[in-house]
Amino acid sequence: MPVNVRSNNSEVAVSVMRLVKKYKDVVAVNDISFSVNKGEFFAFLGPNGAGKTTTIKILCTLxxxxxxxxxxxGYDTIRNRKDVRMSIGLVFQDPTLDNDLSALENLNFHARLYGMNRESVGERIDHILDFIDLYDYKDKPIKLLSGGMKRRLEVGRGLLHSPSVLFLDEPTAGLDIQTRINMWDFIDKLRKEEETTVFLTTHYIEEAENCDRIAVIDKGKIIAIDTPSELKKSVKSKDGNVPTLSDAFISLVGREVRGEAGTAIDRMRELNRVLRR
Ligand SMILES: Nc1ncnc2c1ncn2[C@@H]1O[C@H](COP(=O)(O)OP(=O)(O)OP(=O)(O)O)[C@@H](O)[C@H]1O
Ligand SMILES: [Mg+2]
Incomplete structure (x- = not known):
């Protein structure tokens, strides 16, 4: 039986100490340390290949x-993997819903996976369907839903087992601006009603702007971590204009377009390995 290793600070939801991840000769995460407080809305903001998804996958025990x-x-992701999995919800960068099943069937499947109580699960599913505004679509196959509806369902599924920390890896990538705004209203509601700690990765500066704190990550390193207003204050104003978060971001990471070190085949192999475990 693994020993439950709990850190002491009950105010901290996520604690990361000197984290390193290497894929052969690629150092995807290069010695990062940070923590996220309970109830905080925290973002990883960084360019392609910065190490955002890799970090989230480690935090989620994948x-x-x-x-x-x-x-x-307080649970160690290696020694207490099951406890960690029960306390988190995860919405991946790439869609993972079963397209041939209905919204209800997808949620039921997730509930069984998490061993949720059969008697109370129906009520919880109804509550979630209502919360994500998909109650009237619950019996439709996923493939008939719009991109925004599918994303909401992914988030709803991540919340079904009432996790205290929700990880969202680029939840609005590929959605139009209206759907993104709806999604943000929805995440706001979620934080108020479910008091969930939200850990998000994004490329979109305006999304990071709404967060309590942002970690700017590049080439596997955290190069700044602060509130949006403090990050803005850290750059010199140009021509007397008040610096934006975008100015702060560019002054920290530069304008160079990032290449990808790992190949798509490497990523597919790794994903297949995880899914087979
Ligand atoms: N399975 C893998 N095998 C080899 N290299 C990988 C693998 N997964 C990621 N990498 C590499 O690790 C680095 C970090 O990748 P990661 O996917 O974590 O970045 P990211 O910040 O999520 O980027 P994006 O914004 O494009 O999603 C990149 O150089 C990437 O090519
Ligand atoms: Mg990513």
Missing amino acids: IRQTSGNVYIN
Whole structure:
């Protein structure tokens, strides 16, 4: 039986210490340390290949770090994997719903996976369907829903087992502006009503702007971590204009377009390995 290793600070939802992840000769995450407080809305903002998804996958126990420690609600992601999985919800960068099943069937499947109580699960599913505004569509196959509806369902599924920390890896990528705005209203509601800690990765500066704190990540390193207003204050104003978050971001990471070190085949292999575990 693994020993439950809990860190002491009950105010901290996520604690990351000296985390390193190497894929052969690529150092995807290069010795990062940070923590996220309970109830906080926290963002990883960084260019392509910065190490955002890799970090989230380690925090969610999908892959193992090369070195360093991660605690979620005090549980060690390696020694207490099951406890960590029960306390988190995860919405992936790429869609993972079963397209041939209905919204209701997808949620039921998730509930069984998490061993949720059969008697109370129906009520919880109804509440979630209502919360994500999809109650009237619950019996439709997923393939008939719009992109925004599918994303809402992914988030709803991530919330079904009432996790205290919700990880969202680019939840609005590929959605139109209206759907993105709706999605943000919805995440706002979620934070108020479910008091969930939200850990988000994004490329969109305006999304990071709404967060309590932002970690700017590039080439596997956290290069700044602060509130949006403090990050803006850290750059010199140009021509007397008040600096924007975008100015701060560009002054921290530069304008160079990032290349991708790992190949698509490497990523597919790794995903297949995770799914087979
Ligand atoms: N399975 C893998 N095998 C080899 N290299 C990988 C693998 N997964 C990621 N990488 C590499 O690790 C680095 C970090 O990738 P990661 O996907 O974590 O970045 P990201 O910040 O999520 O980028 P994006 O914004 O494009 O989603 C990149 O150089 C990437 O090519
Ligand atoms: Mg990513």
